[in-house]
């Protein structure tokens with residue numbers, strides 16, 4: 001089979017995870033890397049074993065060998081970069097969020113249609129075998145009617161006032177932080193599993209650290225633990241560390257979730273509980289190989305990821321036998337496998353999250369942010 005040649009822009013935390021996942025597919029070659037400047041690009045390209053390095057987007061886009069580009073830069077430049085990638089006629093795989101506002105994301109969805117390029121967004125939690133199993137249990141009627149959905153997304157990497165990242169600056173990250181950064185994953189996962197749309201929201205925000213200590217030099221995501229007290233200066237914070245959200249689904253079912261980036265001990269816990277008329281399902285990203293299935297009339301079950309026990313669809317997301325756990329890097333691999341299989345013409349329809357899903361998430365986040373200010377229920381304007 002033909003090898004597809006790809007390039008990547010932005011290689012901080014998530015960029016290298018894309019490089020590794022793409023390489024594991026076996027038919028994708030990462031031929032070019034673009035970073036914020038030439039020196040950084042050269043250093044990163046050497047470290048990741050990528051032959052060509054570019055210090056500007058324009059230079060990368062001129063490279064005729066590159067057919068697909070991964071946009072793994074900070075949020076505020078996603079829109080301009082994805083626009084340029086599509087204008088250059090290259091396929092685009094964007095990190096979330098798709099853009100900073102729905103005005104921008106609407107334009108990207110439109111441009112993707114006009115240019116006809118393949119467009120994808122990394123809502124990677126969809127691609128775990130047991131998330132696919134949960135979706136299948138809903139779609140096949142095994143869960144019954146959806147009564148309600150609840151859950152949370154909790155982390156502790158911004159727990160201390162000395163923890164710093166560009167996500168704390170609205171100019172780079174957007175007007176919402178915890179909801180937009182991780183709540184967006186929760187909403188995408190629950191909509192994907194239930195097949196329902198969130199139509200109304202009521203949000204309440206809390207900023208725990210009203211001032212944080214900003215390092216005087218730049219730090220990559222998750223690497224702030226290495227700094228000394230003299231390396232910091234205080235700055236005011238205007239985005240939420242914690243949020244609680246009530247919501248309604250398109251079918252009238254209700255739900256709620258909370259997000260926190262200041263929850264000691266929780267590292268990256270996307271957690272949902274889905275109550276149906278025949279059973280309930282519970283899943284935790286920190287224990288991704290277990291799906292708890294609750295019953296009223298018989299003992300509950302714990303389904304351990306094992307391809308032989310999964311539905312035919314979910315089985316295609318599990319690459320190792322039972323007892324061989326699969327987790328975060330494998331979700332990303334499953335996502336890219338579907339995107340690149342479609343680009344290669346092996347799949348007839350896109351079976352992955354697209355720019356439209358990225359737009360939908362921004363619409364939900366904007367409604368939650370609006371509600372946190374109006375203190376009223378707000379409708380999601382898709």
Ligand SMILES: NC(=O)c1ccc[n+]([C@@H]2O[C@H](COP(=O)([O-])OP(=O)(O)OC[C@H]3O[C@@H](n4cnc5c(N)ncnc54)[C@H](O)[C@@H]3O)[C@@H](O)[C@H]2O)c1
Pocket residue numbers: 009010011012013014015034035036037057072073074075077095096097122123124166181220221
């Ligand atoms: N789907 C997920 O699970 C997931 C996880 C983490 C991050 N993300 C998303 O990925 C994006 C990046 O996050 P991160 O944590 O890797 O950030 P990061 O700060 O660790 O890395 C960003 C990289 O982009 C580079 N960059 C900045 N400006 C650039 C420019 N003009 N041209 C080229 N490169 C540039 C930086 O030098 C850095 O290497 C964010 O939008 C974030 O929301 C998604």
